[in-house]
Amino acid sequence: AQIKQAQFVKSSSRAKDCPKDDRPEFAIIGRSNVGKSSLINALVRQDMALTSKKPGKTQLINHFLINKSWYMVDLPGYGFAHASESARIDWSSFTKGYFLNRDTLVAVMLLVDASIPPQRIDLDCANWLGRNNIGMTFVFTKCDKTKGGKGTRPVDNIRQFQELIGKCYGEPPPWVMTSSVTGLGRDELLLHMSQLRNY
Ligand code: GTP
Numbered sequence: 067a068q069i070k071q072a073q074f075v076k077s078s079s080r081a082k083d084c085p086k087d088d089r090p091e092f093a094i095i096g097r098s099n100v101g102k103s104s105l106i107n108a109l110v111r112q113d114m115a116l117t118s119k120k121p122g123k124t125q126l127i128n129h130f131l132i133n134k135s136w137y138m139v140d141l142p143g144y145g146f147a148h149a150s151e152s153a154r155i156d157w158s159s160f161t162k163g164y165f166l167n168r169d170t171l172v173a174v175m176l177l178v179d180a181s182i183p184p185q186r187i188d189l190d191c192a193n194w195l196g197r198n199n200i201g202m203t204f205v206f207t208k209c210d211k212t213k214g215g216k217g218t219r220p221v222d223n224i225r226q227f228q229e230l231i232g233k234c235y236g237e238p239p240p241w242v243m244t245s246s247v248t249g250l251g252r253d254e255l256l257l258h259m260s261q262l263r264n265y
């Protein structure tokens with residue numbers, strides 16, 4: 067499941083501009099600043115995706131080809147441009163267009179910041195994906211932070227999130243704890259994605 071080769075392919079502003087290709091792909095999504103681009107870089111062990119302390123860095127759909135056989139897709143974060151409507155999932159319509167029209171999408175890796183308590187917008191996003199029958203995995207980020215916002219611990223934040231999700235799903239989605247700083251969860255997540263590809 068290891069990554070031997072990774073290359074940036076293209077940035078697209080619309081779903082229909084994405085690479086025309088039948089290789090499988092995984093979308094990396096989550097709130098702005100949750101660590102999507104950092105996770106991609108940690109997985110490929112290169113600075114491939116641009117990261118920033120300021121939210122809203124990634125504005126396009128970015129395709130990265132892995133081992134010449136599958137794609138990882140970095141998407142813009144939600145919950146920043148539309149912060150005032152944070153109770154609703156409403157990030158760019160082009161992103162939704164991507165989810166609903168991308169036939170080669172294997173699953174969505176929904177990143178959730180483990181250093182803060184559960185956020186309404188993440189639960190809304192999970193519900194939207196669930197309603198649209200799009201397979202997802204919860205990837206908890208920033209698990210290296212011993213004390214996140216409000217002094218809460220990642221393990222407690224994750225447990226709370228799972229409890230809230232458990233109320234919506236008969237069978238909760240798979241999940242993995244990660245840190246782009248320590249490399250926690252890297253191998254586990256790569257193995258998980260390879261299992262999903264061969265499923
Ligand atoms: P947008 O492109 O704006 O949607 O953000 P993003 O989700 O791509 O986040 P990005 O990877 O740019 O990271 C945002 C900030 O969080 C940066 O300052 C990162 O250094 C920090 N960060 C990301 N992952 C981790 C992590 O695992 N642990 C810690 N401690 N910080 C992290």
Ligand code: MG
Pocket residue numbers: 102103104116117123124140
């Ligand atoms: Mg980004």
